[in-house]
Amino acid sequence: MTATTRTLSATALVLALGSALSIAAVSTAHAADDMEKCFGVAMKGKNDCAAGAGTTCAGTAKTDYQANAWKLVPKGTCAKTESKTSPTGFGQMEAFKAKS
DSSP, rough: OHHHHHHHHHHHHHHHHHHHHHHHHHHHHHHHHEEEEEEOOOTTTOOSOOTTTTOOOOTOOOOOTTTOEEEEEEEGGGGGGOSSSTTTTBBBBOOOOOOO
């Protein structure tokens, strides 16, 4: 392989990788537009990232319906999703104090 061929191959690889990452970012951004964080609906160990005190990230909720753990749900469905710890009995858009 000549230096020119290697340079062209490396350039093609970088462009292909860049294109793949761009497509993935667009898909993720579009999915995020159709979803919302819903607190108090995740099952133990099934939350999405940033679950609050005592947890570090996805999959770290210590209990079902943990009040400070959120799950991504389709936009508009959070207030219709059951939460056994929420004061309203449904998911919340923000962390809350669990009912006793």
